[in-house]
Amino acid sequence: MTYATTIVAIADPTRRAILERIRAGEASVGEIAACLPVTRPAVSQHLRVLCDAGLLTVRQAGTRRLYRLAPNGAADLRAWLDAMWADALSSFAAEARARATSEKGTHK
Amino acid sequence: MTYATTIVAIADPTRRAILERIRAGEASVGEIAACLPVTRPAVSQHLRVLCDAGLLTVRQAGTRRLYRLAPNGAADLRAWLDAMWADALSSFAAEARARATSEKGTHK
DNA sequence: CATAAGCGTAAGTCCAGACTAACCGTAAGC
DNA sequence: GCTTACGGTTAGTCTGGACTTACGCTTATG
Numbered sequence: 696m697t698y699a700t701t702i703v704a705i706a707d708p709t710r711r712a713i714l715e716r717i718r719a720g721e722a723s724v725g726e727i728a729a730c731l732p733v734t735r736p737a738v739s740q741h742l743r744v745l746c747d748a749g750l751l752t753v754r755q756a757g758t759r760r761l762y763r764l765a766p767n768g769a770a771d772l773r774a775w776l777d778a779m780w781a782d783a784l785s786s787f788a789a790e791a792r793a794r795a796t797s798e799k800g801t802h803k
Numbered sequence: 804m805t806y807a808t809t810i811v812a813i814a815d816p817t818r819r820a821i822l823e824r825i826r827a828g829e830a831s832v833g834e835i836a837a838c839l840p841v842t843r844p845a846v847s848q849h850l851r852v853l854c855d856a857g858l859l860t861v862r863q864a865g866t867r868r869l870y871r872l873a874p875n876g877a878a879d880l881r882a883w884l885d886a887m888w889a890d891a892l893s894s895f896a897a898e899a900r901a902r903a904t905s906e907k908g909t910h911k
Numbered sequence: 912c913a914t915a916a917g918c919g920t921a922a923g924t925c926c927a928g929a930c931t932a933a934c935c936g937t938a939a940g941c
Numbered sequence: 942g943c944t945t946a947c948g949g950t951t952a953g954t955c956t957g958g959a960c961t962t963a964c965g966c967t968t969a970t971g
Contacts, residue, residue: 699816706814707959708807718887720894724918737960739919758917758968764891769884776877779826783872786828815929832948845930847949866938866947 697749698771704748709733710741714750714764721754721763805857806879812856817841818849822858822872829862829871 705711709731716727724742728735742762745751750768754761813819817839824835832850836843850870853859858876862869 699819702810702814702819706810709959711807711810714887718890718894720898725916733959734961735918736920736962740959743919755968758915760918763895764888766888766892766895769888773881773884776881779822780872780874780877782826784874786826787871787874789828817929833946841929842931843948844932844950848929851949863938866945868948 698775700748701750701769701772704744704750707741707744709737710745713738713741713745717751717762717764721761723756723759723761725759727762806883808856809858809877809880812852812858815849815852817845818853821846821849821853825859825870825872829869831864831867831869833867835870 705714712731713727716722716730724735724738727742728738731738742751746753746762748768750765751762752765754763813822820839821835824830824838832843832846835850836846839846850859854861854870856876858873859870860873862871
């Protein structure tokens, strides 16, 4: 059920911009805020949400805090997506099969 | 960039409940609303969002409208997730390699 | 120790969006 | 035709959360 927090975390455009900034490697809060149209405290709050969702990891370096993507942060979400659409495809196939046999029965 | 609308669509808990209800096969608006703690108009609005995001398809059957999961509705989101975390893993490997060589150089 | 740099936190504002109630259109059944 | 079921749409309310400002804490540097 933790995939729900993951979805909420990446639903915000500012947080996705943070992920895009982090994508190539770790960065400090100030470096991230410099690329965004919001203040540094706002970035801090977003980073907190992303960390709580398990998408980011932190590393202290002096007075700076370096954030990076957590290796398997989106695993739960991906598993949920896969399961959901696997069910959809199988049910679709089952109904198509049922419709085919019923049409053969009614000759129409 | 359409993955953004997909994320926003599945970020709402009520809309995820709709997806769970649809998961096993198509259902009408009334059937969906009967399982949820919100009114039918609210369900209609959510179904519109899900359709606009390409996650659902509709089929008219008399006065009823049957909704089902679109086969490849989450493809864009999946691709984005895959690309994002592939970059993260490769950058992580690259930095780990760089750190290893620098430590070997400094003997510490 | 004093100063500065870098962040997190608290309090308060504001707006997107989730919701309900009321309405209207359309297709089936009498 | 009239009536009933089924749903989409509109108008309006209200709450969660994104944002800023102000403050305090911690670590490096002189």
